[in-house]
Amino acid sequence: MNDxxxxxxxxxxxxxxxxxxxxxxPITLLKEIFPKKSDIFIVGGALRNVIxxxxxxxxxxTIDIDxxxxxxxxxxxxxxxxxxxxxxxxxxxxxxxxPERSEFSFDLxxxxxxxxxxxxxxxxxxxxxxxxxxxxxxxxxxxxxxHAFHEKKCIEGIRSRIMHFNTRLFGDKIILIYRILVxxxxxxxxxxxxxxxxxxYAVDLSTLTEAKSVLxxxxxxxxxxxxxxxxxxxxxxxxYSQYFxxxxxxxxxx
Numbered sequence: 001m002n003d004x005x006x007x008x009x010x011x012x013x014x015x016x017x018x019x020x021x022x023x024x025x026p027i028t029l030l031k032e033i034f035p036k037k038s039d040i041f042i043v044g045g046a047l048r049n050v051i052x053x054x055x056x057x058x059x060x061x062t063i064d065i066d067x068x069x070x071x072x073x074x075x076x077x078x079x080x081x082x083x084x085x086x087x088x089x090x091x092x093x094x095x096x097x098x099p100e101r102s103e104f105s106f107d108l109x110x111x112x113x114x115x116x117x118x119x120x121x122x123x124x125x126x127x128x129x130x131x132x133x134x135x136x137x138x139x140x141x142x143x144x145x146x147h148a149f150h151e152k153k154c155i156e157g158i159r160s161r162i163m164h165f166n167t168r169l170f171g172d173k174i175i176l177i178y179r180i181l182v183x184x185x186x187x188x189x190x191x192x193x194x195x196x197x198x199x200x201y202a203v204d205l206s207t208l209t210e211a212k213s214v215l216x217x218x219x220x221x222x223x224x225x226x227x228x229x230x231x232x233x234x235x236x237x238x239x240y241s242q243y244f245x246x247x248x249x250x251x252x253x254x
Contacts, residue, residue: 040143163195181227
């Protein structure tokens with residue numbers, strides 16, 4: 001772990017990552033496409049992986065960049081803007097853009113169309129976006145242009161290797177379960193007691209079957225089975241104290 005932590009050093013690591021041609025050039029194009037008044041927020045996974053690597057010297061491979069566009073109408077026509085570019089629609093009302101000559105895909109969503117924002121009638125502000133992100137390890141935002149870094153206990157969670165809920169404003173049960181399973185498998189952190197109890201007591205067989213179907217459609221059956229083996233392992237503990245005690249020996253090496 002990086003015990004000589006300085007937030008300025010971490011932000012420098014993030015900005016160095018974002019300054020690669022594979023990210024900087026697509027972001028520059030986004031600045032040209034969207035109105036000048038709009039905000040471009042880089043959110044979640046890509047930043048999370050930089051932070052994990054900063055503290056623990058190893059992180060999951062980043063394959064996509066999650067971007068939210070703020071200070072913009074929910075009726076803004078993403079598909080029209082990207083009609084001459086390579087993209088596909090995503091399940092949650094955004095698009096996945098594949099820029100030329102970039103190793104990353106870019107998942108774009110308008111802040112007003114983010115599912116928790118819409119479902120709970122929240123103002124589409126940066127603060128509400130941060131408050132409605134699913135887990136502490138994803139509760140991190142970098143605002144392009146003004147170089148502003150925002151996080152809500154993300155650094156704390158990553159340093160301690162414990163994944164907590166960041167919000168209770170969940171958009172969809174199947175999507176939530178899917179994301180718990182995928183992110184837990186990906187980062188291999190401990191899960192909090194609240195997440196453990198949710199998985200163990202709120203997930204019935206039919207829900208798990210549906211989540212498995214989603215996993216298989218996204219990753220194929222071999223990886224879906226691998227992810228679900230993590231779930232079976234977690235569910236095999238008698239209670240959270242046993243889970244935490246045993247998994248801490250492996251994850252925290254204590």
